[in-house]
Amino acid sequence: MAAENQTPPVLEARALGKTLGGNRVLDAVSLALPKGCVKVLIGPSGAGKSTLLQCLNFLIPPDSGSILLEGREVNARSRRELCSLRQQVGMIFQDFNLFDHLSAMENVRVALMKVKGMSKLDAGELALAELSRVGLLDKAALYPANLSGGQKQRVAIARALAMDPKVMLLDEPTSALDPELIGEVLAVIRDLAQNGMTMIIATHQISFSASLADEFLFMEKGRVIESGSPAELLRRDSGSRTLAFCAKISELSGEAGEAGLAAGLGESVRAGVSVGAAGLGAESPV
C-alpha cells in the first residue's frame, strides 16, 4: 500500500463518460491499475465492460474524462501519443482478431516491424520466443484459418506480449471459445498474472478470476457499482450484487452452487487450476 502512494498507477482512468446512440454506456467511471495488480470486471452483458476496456486505449474515444499512463495524462488528439499509449497497453479481444492473411508468427511479428521498427530477423526471433511462451512454437507457420479458437487466442496473447506492454486489457478472452478450449487460454493468463503482469480482465469465468484477482469490479448500466476483493464480495453473507450475479452464472454454467462458491473459495481456486491443466493436456490437434 505504501508503494502505491509513491509510484503512480500504471494505468488510470478518471471519470470516463461515453454516450452511444443516446445510451449512457459509461457514466463517470474511474479506476486505477497499480503495478502488478489484477482487476476483474464482471457484470451483465451491456453493462459497459467492453466499452470501458476499449476506452482505456482510445479504440473507442470517450466523451469525457481522462486516461493517465504512469501518472501522465494522454493527449488523445496527438496521434503519436495515441500510438505510444497503445503500444504500451496490450489488448486481447473476445474474437481474437488475428490478421487472417498472416501466419501465427507473422501476426506476432508485423507490429514489431511496423510499430517498433525492428528488423525482420530480430522481430521474427522475438515472435518465435513469444509463441513458445504460450506453447505454440510448433504452430508458428500455421494461418489463423488452421488454428483452433484456443490457439488463436494464445497467438493473440503472444502478439500483445511481444510489444512488451506495461498493462494488458483482456476483453472476455474466453467467451468465444468452445468449453474444452477455455482451459488452455486461462492457463496462459494465470501464468501472466503470476509473473506480475498488470491486467484488467472482463470475464464470466468467476472461479478462475476469483483465484487470481486482487479486486472485483462489478459493473451495471455503465457504472462500477461494487468493488472489493473477491473474498469479500463473494462471502455468503455479503449480500452483494456481485454474489447474486456470480451465483446465477455459476449455476447456469454448472460450475458450483451459490453455497459452494461462497463457502469454498479455496476449492474453486483449485478447480480453476485443474481446469487449466486439463485444458493444456487436452490440446486439440488441428
Next chain:
Amino acid sequence: MDFSLAYTATREALPYMLGGVIWTVGLICGAMLLGLALGVPLAVLHVYGPWPARRAVSIYVWLFRGIPILVQMYIFYFGLLAWLSTLPLLSGLGLDSPFVAAVLVLGLTSSAYQSQIFRGAIQSLPAGQLKAARAMGMTDAQAIRSIILPQALRLSIPAWSNEYSILLKDSALAFTIGVVEIMARMRAIASTTHEPVSMTFLAGIIFFALTWVGVKALSLLENRVRIAGYTRQGAA
C-alpha cells in the same frame, strides 16, 4: 447543342425506339427460357453425371463462356445457320432469321452461365438432403427432381437477376446481325436525325428502365417462392 431541337427529335423518336423494346424483351425471354431449359439438365449432369458427361459439360461451358457474344452471333448467323438453312431438309424453317440466331446465341451462352449458377446452388445444399430422400426409398432421379431442384432453383433466383441484366445488355449486340431491337433503331435514328447524343441517352434510359423492371420482377418472384428462414447457408 440546341436543346429544343434535341427534345423534338427525342419525342418523335420515342415511339419507334419503344417499338424496339418488344424485340429486346423477346430476345431476353427466349434466351432466358432456353438457358433455363438447358442449364438445369447441364447442371444436374455436371454434379451427378458420370465423368464423360461431366467433362462434356465442362467443355460446353468453356466454349460458350470463352467466345465473345459478338463472334458467336457471326458464327451462328453468317455461318452455321446460313449453311443449315440451305440444306433441303431444313429450309423454310426460318433458321436464317437474325432473331433466331440471336436467341440461340444468347440462350446457349446463358445456359452455360446458368448451369454454373445451378451447380453452385446444388452443391451448396447439405449432403443430408439427398441421403434423406434415398432413405425414404426415392430413386436418385426422383430425389433430384422433387427434393434437390426445388431448393436449388429457389437459391438461384438472386443470381438470376444478375443473369437477366447481363442478357439484357448482351441483347443489344443483336443489332449487328439485323435484329431491329432498341440499339438498331437508335443507330438508325441517330444517323438520320443527326442527334446521336439525345438518342444514345434515350436508348440508355430505356435499357436502364428495363434493367430496373426485370430486377424488381425477379425480387418479387423471390419473395413469392420464399420459404420462411430458407436462405443459402454461408457464402457460396
Next chain:
Amino acid sequence: MSTTYLEFLRAELVPGLMEGLWTSIAVIVPSAALGVLIGLFAGVLRVYGPRPVRQFTEAYVSLFRGTPLVVQVFFWYFALPYISIGGHSIVLDAIPASILAFGLCSGAYQSEYIRGGLLSIKRGQIRAALALGMTTRQAVQSVVLPQAFRRALPGCGNELIYLIKYSSLASIITVNELTGTATTIAKNTWRNIEVFCTLGVYYLVLVTLATWLLHLLEDSLSVPGFERHKS
C-alpha cells in the same frame, strides 16, 4: 471453294488475324489498366469517401453497369463529337474511343469487387492493428489492403476476362482488331464458317491463357482462409 481450309488458314487467315491480334492487345491492355485504376479509386471512395463523393461514385457505377457497353461505345465514338462546349468539341479516334469506353465500363465493374473486398474485412482487423499501436495508414497498408486485394482478385480477374471478350465490340466502331479483321476477311472470301470459327478459337486461347495466368497469380498469393474457390 478453291483452296482447302488449311491452305486458307495459312495463307490468309493467320496472317490477317495476327495483325488483328496485336491491335486487340493494344486495345485490351490500356483498357484493363484504366479499368483497374478507376475501379480502385471508385471502390475505395464508395467505401471510405465522404457522402457526396460516395453518391457520385455510386451514380457512376450504376450508370455504366446499367446500360449496354455497345451503347457506351457508340456514345464515345459517334455522339461525343456532337457535344460542343463553347464551340469546342472532342473528337476521338476509334481506338482511343474504345479504350475510354472499355476502361470506364470496366472500372465500374472493378469497383464492385474492390468494394466487396474492402467490406469483407472485419472491423476487428483494423481495431487489432490500432490496438498494437499502428497508425491508421499502417493498418490499412499492412492489414486491410493485403486482405482486400486477395478477396477482390478473383472478381477483378473475371472482369479482365470479360474485357478480353468485349474488346470485340471495338470492331463495331471500325477498329481493325481481331473481330474487325475477321469480318473483312469473311466479306472478301465468303468463307464465313471457317473465318468466324477460327476467330472463336483465337478468343478461346486468349481467354484460357488469361484465366490460367490469373489462377497462377491467385495461387501464388493464396494463404489458408483465402483460397481460390475451385470452379
